Amino acid sequence: MTASTPASTLTGPRLRVAPSPTGDPHVGTAYMSMFDLAYARQQGGQFVLRIEDTDRKRLVEGAEEQVYDTLHWLGLDWDEGPDKGGPFAPYRQSERLETYQPYVDRLLAEGKAYHCWCSAERLTQMRERQQKLKQATGYDRLCLGKTREERAELPGFTQTPVVRMLVPEDVDLTWDDLVMGRSSAPRPDDQVILKADGFPTYHLAVVVDDHEMGITHVVRGQDWMSSTPKHTLLYQMLGLEPPKFAHMPQLLESGKKKISKRRNPWARLTWFREQGYLPEALVNFLALQCYPPIVEADGSEREIFTFADFTERFQWDKVKRAGAIFNLDKLEWLNGQYIRALDVDDLADRIVAHLRRVGVIEGEPTDEQLALLRAATPLVQERMQLLSEAEGMLAFLLVADEDVLVEDDAVASLKGDPAQVLDAALPALESLDSWAADDIQAALRAAIVDGLGIKPRLAFGPLRVGITGRRVSPPLFESMEILGRESTLARLRSFRATL
Numbered sequence: 001m002t003a004s005t006p007a008s009t010l011t012g013p014r015l016r017v018a019p020s021p022t023g024d025p026h027v028g029t030a031y032m033s034m035f036d037l038a039y040a041r042q043q044g045g046q047f048v049l050r051i052e053d054t055d056r057k058r059l060v061e062g063a064e065e066q067v068y069d070t071l072h073w074l075g076l077d078w079d080e081g082p083d084k085g086g087p088f089a090p091y092r093q094s095e096r097l098e099t100y101q102p103y104v105d106r107l108l109a110e111g112k113a114y115h116c117w118c119s120a121e122r123l124t125q126m127r128e129r130q131q132k133l134k135q136a137t138g139y140d141r142l143c144l145g146k147t148r149e150e151r152a153e154l155p156g157f158t159q160t161p162v163v164r165m166l167v168p169e170d171v172d173l174t175w176d177d178l179v180m181g182r183s184s185a186p187r188p189d190d191q192v193i194l195k196a197d198g199f200p201t202y203h204l205a206v207v208v209d210d211h212e213m214g215i216t217h218v219v220r221g222q223d224w225m226s227s228t229p230k231h232t233l234l235y236q237m238l239g240l241e242p243p244k245f246a247h248m249p250q251l252l253e254s255g256k257k258k259i260s261k262r263r264n265p266w267a268r269l270t271w272f273r274e275q276g277y278l279p280e281a282l283v284n285f286l287a288l289q290c291y292p293p294i295v296e297a298d299g300s301e302r303e304i305f306t307f308a309d310f311t312e313r314f315q316w317d318k319v320k321r322a323g324a325i326f327n328l329d330k331l332e333w334l335n336g337q338y339i340r341a342l343d344v345d346d347l348a349d350r351i352v353a354h355l356r357r358v359g360v361i362e363g364e365p366t367d368e369q370l371a372l373l374r375a376a377t378p379l380v381q382e383r384m385q386l387l388s389e390a391e392g393m394l395a396f397l398l399v400a401d402e403d404v405l406v407e408d409d410a411v412a413s414l415k416g417d418p419a420q421v422l423d424a425a426l427p428a429l430e431s432l433d434s435w436a437a438d439d440i441q442a443a444l445r446a447a448i449v450d451g452l453g454i455k456p457r458l459a460f461g462p463l464r465v466g467i468t469g470r471r472v473s474p475p476l477f478e479s480m481e482i483l484g485r486e487s488t489l490a491r492l493r494s495f496r497a498t499l
């Protein structure tokens, strides 16, 4: 046993999140982490990140890094973990193999576990037979009580055995859950705890590590409830105190199915960053999936709250038991609220970071690009729900004048005679002394609306398309001011030439 600090000397609760690095991290990892962290912080305890990589066939390279990146991005930082170390290192299960062996040896010596040499083919045939006879499926204990030699004489023998726990007839299938109350799950068959490759299964590793790492509260999704009796039995067999369990409601898609990375892009944590959600909006949204809004002293309800607000008030008995539908419209609305509440410079920095992440800005932005984006941020702050919308709205500021891409649908949307509009606009702008939005607007109104008698609704479309290449843009006159006289005129002239 590797722990250098006895778990019993710790004070305060210890919670952990234990993702398996099997691909792009699941949004559930963040969902669990936020409850872990809130409770740990509220109670002066610790939050541990453990990597559960015992299923060697499912490992995906880079997935562990993505867990770190996405949780850091969300501000859900851990106190101990593989990248940080801590008193119970290592925190990666594949590096803890010698930790599990003594537990297995003890269970074997006490007759609470046994070797099983059944081949995969035999187990499949057994299951098919049980299904055909409409019997409960489960291991039939062919190997129980047999020596290797005795078993070798029977069919379906393999050389390298697994170890199974012996589930007694009177196994307790119930527990008190912090969220679900008195709970129970079906009786398990004799579970494999040590695989033929020498790696523990999830069930053994999770129990041993939660014990060794002094974990006091296991927070996980309700889909793990069927495993809980296996774990409480292992605790009992090993004479260990089990942690408290909190099984959180599932995140559901609209058909009330559990969300899955296969069907739902938003099950992938990285998706939210790519789409331009703010981490604090996502954390707030995840809390609302199973936690009521904050009730103020005057009885009013507040759905928008910081993680600190949530941490201060969090109570297990307020967590709802039923799963919530993952409502992306609601998340988008929430994100818009957060964007509007940001300080402009902060929003500008996040827009820049987003544009870099998606490659609209390659490498370090130039001072000129930064100045343009900072100046334009107030123009888009009220109009955005997602940072990704900045890509379309502000990209015109980042391209050279000769590279403005005029979109076909933008040209097609222009009514009347755009050439006539531009021919009136260009001299009016060329002779302007001041390049402030108000003066630009006054000059263009005089030239186009008054001069040509074109309705304001139609008057400025050709200018918008010429400058931004798009049908929709931030407010036009402010955009022209920020873009500057020279670029504005250059773009309008070259658009005129194409008409």
Ligand code: GLU
Binding pocket: 017, 018, 019, 020, 052, 206, 218, 219, 220, 224
């Ligand atoms: N490794 C498991 C997972 O990937 C952890 C489940 C638990 O929290 O016990 O979700």
